[in-house]
Amino acid sequence: MTAARVGVFGLLGSGNLGNDGSLEAVLGHLRAAHPEAVVDALCGGPETVTARYGIPATRLHWYRGEYRTASRAGAVAGKGLGKLVDVVRTAAWVRRHDVVIVPGMGVLEATLPLRPWGFPYALFLLCAGGRLFGTRVALVGVGADTIRDRPTRALVRRAAKLAAYRSYRDTLSRDAMRAMGVDTTRDEVYPDLAFALPTPPAAPAPGTVCVGVMDFHGSNDDRGRADEIHRRYLDGTTRFVRALAAEGRRVRLLTGDRCDAPVVAAILDAVGSPLVTAAEAASLTDLMREAAAADAVVATRYHNLVCALKAGTPTLALSYAAKSDALMERMGLGAYRHPAREVDADRLLAQFRALERESAELRRILAERNRAAARRLEEQFTALTTALFPGADHTHVLREAS
Template sequence: MTAARVGVFGLLGSGNLGNDGSLEAVLAYLRAEHPEAVVDALCGGPEYVSARFGIPATRLHWYRGEYRTASRAGAIAGKGLGKLVDAFRTAAWVRRHDVVIVPGMGVLEATLPLRPWGFPYALFLLCASGRLFGTRVALVSVGADAIGDRPTRALVRWSARLATYRSYRDTLSRDAMRAMGVDTARDEVYPDLAFALPTPSERATPGLVCVGVMDFHGGNDDRARAEEIHRRYVDGATAFVRALVREGRPVRLLTGDACDATVVAAILHAVDSPLVTAAETASLADLMEETGAADTVVATRYHNLICALKAGTPTLALSYAAKSDALMARMGLDAYRHPAREVDADRLLEQFRALEKRSAELRRTLAERNLVAGRRLEQQFAALTTALFPTAGHAHTRQEAS
C-alpha cells in the first residue's frame, strides 16, 4: 500500500483567475484530507502552476500554438500532428495516476467561443484514458450548458459519460447534461469551488465601486456578431463608469483573465480621470480583497461575481450566460442583472442605485447564503473522499511503465 497518485487537469495557470481559484480549493482539500497523496498537474500553464502551487506540472498540449489561429500550412500541420501526439501523451499521463480531478471550470459548456478540437477534445482524451486504464476521473463542481455545435456536443457528452464522478456548480448545468443524453440520476449539485476559499478580512473604502470588465465578444453562437457585441459592451461599460465619475465616485476596474487588460485600457483612456484606477490581481484572493473593500460591485466575469458575493458585497451582474443568472438567484440577488450583450448605461445606473438602496439588507442575505455554500462544499469534499479514495486515504498505486 502506497500513497495515492492524484492528477489535476485543465486550463490551469493560463491566466484565468477563476480556473486557478478552483485548483487552489481542490489542493487545499487534498492537503487537509489526503496529505499523503502525491499530486501533479497536466495543464495549460505548467510553469505558473509549479511556481505558485508547488506541484510538478506538464504542458497540456504538445503543440505550443494550440490556441493560436492557424492560417499557414506549417501551423495547420503542427496542430494536426499535435492531436495525435496528445492522445498518447494524455494516455501515458493518466495511466500513472489512481485519481484525476478536473477542478471546477466551465469544462462542459460553450458560453464563450470554443472549437471542438481544442479543450473539448483534450477532455475527451482524459476521460477515455481514465476508463481504459481504470483511473478514477472526477469532474468536480463543473459548469455545463446546452451546446448546439454537434462535434463539440458529442465530445462533451462522451467525456461526461466516461467520468467516474460528476458534480455540477448549479442545477442548470446538471439539467443541460441530462438534456444532452447523460444519466445524471446520481450526480449532485454543489456551489462553485471558489466558495471554499478563505474570506478576506474586512476593509472598507467609502464610496468605492468595483467594476469588473471582460474582453467579451459573445458566445459560440455569436461569431457573426462578435465585434458588434464587443463594441456595444465596451461603450456601455465606459458610459457607466463615466457616469459614476461625474457623481464623484471612485471606481476600481477589475479583470479575471489576462485578455481583459485591453478593455481596462480602453476605459481608462476614454474616461481619463484620477478617480478611475485599475487593480492588479493575481488570484481570487486578490479579487476578494478588492471587492470586499467596495461599497458595491458591478461585474461581468463569473468568478468576479463569485468573489464579490463571497466577500459579502452587494453586486450587480453584467450577465453574459445563464450560469451568472443562476448564481445571482442562488445568492438572493436575482433582481440585479443586466445583459452584457446590450449594455444600456442609463438603465444600468438605475439598477445600480436600486441595489445601493438595499445594501444593508443584501449584506445580511449574502452572509446567510455564504454559510450555506460553505456547508455544502464540506459535504462535497466528504463525498469526493468516499468516491475517489475508497480505502480512507490509502490507495494502491499502479506501477509506472519502465
Template sequence: MTSRDTAHRDGPPRVGLFGLLGGGNIGNDGSMEAVLAHLRAERPDAVLDCFCSGPEQVTARYGVPATPMQQWASYRLERRGPAAAVLKGVGKVVDAGRTLAWVRRHDAVVVPGAGVLEATLPVRPWGFPYALFLLCLSGRLVGTRVALLDVGAEVIDSPATRLLVRTAARLAHHRSFRDAHSRRVMGDMGVDTSGDEVGADLTFALPPVARPPEEPTGIVGVGLMAWSGGSGDRRRAGEIHDAYLAAMTEFVGRLVDEGRRVRLLGGDAVDDAVAARLLDAVRAARSGHAPLSVEADPVRSLDDLERAMHDVDVVVATRYHNVVAALRLGKPVLALSYAPKTDAVMAEMGLAGFCHPARFPDADRLAAQFAELESRRAELGGVVAARAAVVVARLRRQLSGLCGELLGERPPAAPVVGSAA
C-alpha cells in the first residue's frame, strides 16, 4: 500500500459516493442505497458523503452530507447567448477544481452502479461524462482510489463522449460491470477489462419492501416511460415517442376491454405525464362506459415502486429500473427494451423470450407475448425468484470484497470497559 492508501489509519476512513444521485432517477438512488447500507453494516467507522446532482434530496432522504456536482448548474443547456456560453465554460473550469478538492478529502470514492459508461438516453459530453472524467483523473492525481462499481456501458457514437468515458474508465482504480455486455463494450472501446468482474444491478442487494401475495390478484402492472429514443434520435424523438405511446395505449385499452385491472407504474417523475396522457386517451375512447379499472399512483422512490408492484401478477415495463424492481420481487416481466442492458438482465433471469422493442412497438405482438407470459406466470415466477437469489448472494460477496480492497481490514471493536482481560 502507498502512504495514501493507509491514510485512513490515522482516523476513520472517508468514503465518497459520486453520481447522478438525488436527481429524480430512482434506479440510481436505489443503487446508492444498496452501497450505503452495506458500508454502514460492514464499515460503521467510515465517514460517508456524496458529490451528486441532487444534494438536498440525498441529505434529506439518506442522512448523508452532500455537495453539488456542478456549482454552475443554473446555467442550463437551454440558456443561449454569448454570456451564457462564457458562464458555462467558466463553470466547467471551476468544477474541475471543486472535484479535485472533494476527491482529495477521501480515501476512496465509489460510483454506485447506473449506466455511467453509456449514452442510451440523450446525454451531452460536457455534462456527466465530463464530470466522471474529472472524478477519475482527480483520483489518479491525488491517490484516492476510485471504484466504478457494477456500472453499465454501451456503444457511444459521439466521439467526444466516447473519449471522455473511455479515459475515465481507464483511470479508475477499480471497475466492475453489471452485465457481460457492458464489460465487452468497454473492451471493444480499448479498455483492458480482462481483470474486471461482472456483478449485477446493485438494487438486487436491497431487501424487498413488501412480501408479494401468494395467491393471484388479477392485477396487471404496466410501467410507462417518457421514451423518445437515444442520443442519436433527436430528430425523430417526437415520432418515436408518439409510436410508443400509441402502442401502449392500445395495449392497455385491450386489457380494459377484457375487464382486467390495470395499475400504471411510474418510474421517474418525468414519466407521470406519459401515464396521464395514456389514461386520458383510454378514457376518451370509452366515454359513457363503466368506470375504468385503471389505477395510476405517483412513484417517487424505489420503495414506492415496489409497494405498487407487490400485489400485481405480472408486469409489463419499459424503464430499466422498473424491470429490475419487478424481477427483484420474483414477478414475470414483459420488457419493452430500449437498450442491451434490459436484454441482458432479462436473459439472466430466464426471460429472454419476453423482450419487445420500445422503438416502434407492435401492439398485436405485445398482446401475444403478454398472453404467453400470463399463462406461464407460476412457472416463470419460480424461475425468476431462484435466479434473483443467486444474484443477491453474488452481490453480497462482491460488496464485502470491495470494502476490503478499498479500505483494508475492518479495525477490531473497542474493548468493553470492565470486561475481563
C-alpha cells in the first residue's frame, strides 16, 4: 500500500510552547499508529520544526513580515502581494497530501489580538484547498470562541465548514462554532492534546511556587484599552510575587511564548530578590517538570495551566478567557480562578492560601481527572485513525517527505 502523505499545519515553531506541544502529541500518535506515514509541515517556524521534530517544513507565509505592523509603503505592498502568492503556495502544498492535520491550538478563536488577514486567512486557504483537491483536512482538538469581528468570523466559520474532520478541546469551543452557524452534530470534545504527552518525573523543590506570566493586553475586542489592561496585570502580578518572596518562598517565573520575556524581566527588576528566578523552558515537557517540582502553581497562559494540571500540582488560574475557566472546571479546580484583567494582589494571595490548605485533596482530584483525560485522548486518536486513515497498512517505517 502507498504510504499516506500527511501534512501538519499551523503557527508551529514560532515560539509558542503550547502550539508546539500539540504538534508533538500528534507526531507521537502518527509515529506509533501510522509509522508508514510521510510527514511534513507548513508552519510559522520551519527551521525550528525541522530541527526539533525531524520533519521537512515550509514557511507558512511567503511574506516574512506577515505578523509585524506594516507602517511603510513597501511593507504594505509586500503584505498585499503575499496574500496573492499564498493562495498558490498553500494550494500547491495541500495538493501534495492525502491528509492535513491542524494539531490543537486556538485556531478558531480570537481571545488574543488577531487580524483577519493573518492566520484566519491562512486557515481558510488551507481548508478551501483541501476541499478543492480532495485532501482530508482535520482540525484536531482545537479551541474556538464566538468571534465578533465580522471578517475574522466569516473566515473562521467558512474554514471550519470546509474541514473534513473537527474535534474540540472543550464544550465551550463546540458550542461557539454551533453559534456561528457550523453544524457540529458529529463533532466530538476531547481533552487538550497536551494531556497526551508523557509526564516527566518530578524533582521536588519544597516551598517553591511557580508563577506563569504572559504578555497580556486583553482580547481582540480590547484593543482600545490594551495598555491599561497590561499595566494592571503586570502591577498585580508583581505585587503577588513580591509578597511570596517576602515570606521566604522561592518563586519560578514561567512563560509559554517568547513574547513573554519582557514581562519576566520587568518582574525580576521590580522585585529584586534572589528568591525569584526565571525558568528556561523550551517545551511543554520542561514546563511540566517545573510544575511537578513545585508546591503550587499560579498561571495565566492556557498551556501553563494544562502543564500544571497534568503534572498534578494544585493550580490557580489567572484567567483571561472562557477556555481557562472551562479547563479549570473540567479538572475539578473551578473555585481557584482570578481575573487576569483585574489582578488584585491581596485577594489573589488569599485565594492562594486557600489553594495550599486544600493541597492534598486537590492532588487526589487531579490524579483522577488525569486518568480520565488519558482515556478520552486514546478515544480521540482512535476516532482520528478511523476518519483519516481507513484501511491503512501499519507495517512501514516513518519516512520524511521528500
